[in-house]
């Protein structure tokens with residue numbers, strides 16, 4: 303007699319095959335759809351609203367019906383995978399990345415501790431990534447995002463600048479951090495959570511190309527040191543969130559060396575462009591940094607969440623994070639992952655980057671990044687040619703091309719462009735987010751999707767011009 307498997311109310315049991323098949327069909331349909339833009343976004347309807355206000359079910363329902371509902375929700379949501387999603391800094395749900403997630407989540411491996419082969423693969427992915435970006439990493443880890451990667455790196459910087467700070471706290475210390483006035487808020491957040499204090503983040507002036515000015519940094523550092531502050535880190539942004547400006551890393555590395563300060567490169571968005579011939583020079587000096595952040599869930603196309611923090615000297619991470627607990631013992635230098643990470647339980651994020659690189663090769667990722675940079679230049683050229691469109695004076699450095707509509711006779715161009723952005727979002731053909739640059743309202747398209755075509759860029763211009771010409775209707 304064959305033994306019956308134990309029955310659990312949480313197993314799909316007989317519905318398992320059908321559930322997997324139904325999900326696979328939906329995934330396939332979505333991927334096929336994402337190859338092209340859809341005419342308009344699908345908005346949540348009344349039936350969906352009812353579903354989304356349903357009370358907590360005590361008894362479950364049919365899994366196939368519930369999968370259908372889940373897909374209805376997804377379909378009426380903003381998907382960054384669609385080729386005309388140009389808002390914020392998107393990604394594009396790379397197909398093999400999604401498959402890796404399904405596999406990784408099914409096995410539910412925890413990288414808080416040694417997970418055998420998965421841990422080895424994470425090391426391999428860290429080293430592949432380091433080689434790809436040209437950074438001499440001793441070690442690193444995959445985190446939930448650029449914010450956590452930056453906090454992780456800056457915690458190491460704090461411990462390096464003020465040894466013992468993690469135990470004693472910062473009483474009596476006056477730590478400072480330095481970044482461009484257009485650095486991402488996660489740098490300020492790191493200062494807040496690390497006890498450095500947001501007021502001690504020195505937002506250094508930028509130049510005409512919106513890059514941190516090394517001369518101003520040097521002046522500020524000298525003044526702070528003279529006043530008894532302890533500089534913890536200089537943060538170079540390699541691709542600002544606002545316009546994609548890349549700070550002069552090599553010159554900042556000179557300043558860091560001069561003052562003996564940690565150099566962190568926040569390349570959450572832009573660092574993959576260091577691999578592309580046309581933009582490589584912008585990143586000169588990245589190999590001199592103490593630590594770098596790169597979000598694989600941005601411009602390496604894999605689904606969220608997958609960021610990486612890499613460090614030049616592995617002991618800097620262990621000095622900041624290593625610990626011994628009764629439930630987490632280790633022998634001597636045999637560190638657990640939690641001895642170099644901020645997080646404890648950690649999903650197997652490395653798998654999606656590994657599968658992406660193994661399946662497509664580094665060259666395909668590089669080419670896709672290069673194409674996005676070209677699309678930003680194409681948009682810049684199209685906007686410059688058009689009499690009713692304005693751009694920033696300088697060409698895009700990476701893949702963000704701010705633009706705005708200037709309709710003759712329009713009394714308030716900022717109100718107009720804000721209204722235009724909302725109108726475009728409601729229209730649904732393209733999705734763009736707004737931004738305030740030098741106090742004015744801009745549309746801020748960003749290209750980080752391998753599915754975006756040059757035609758999609760042209761459609762973006764057409765929609766901006768079409769809706770933007772209705773100045774009076776938009777805010778009259």
Ligand SMILES: Cc1ncc(COP(=O)(O)O)c(C=O)c1O
Pocket residue numbers: 391446447448449450452486488539541542543568569570571597609
């Ligand atoms: C330069 C930069 N750093 C950090 C972050 C934060 O990344 P995440 O949203 O993955 O936490 C972003 C996000 O856009 C960014 O552009």
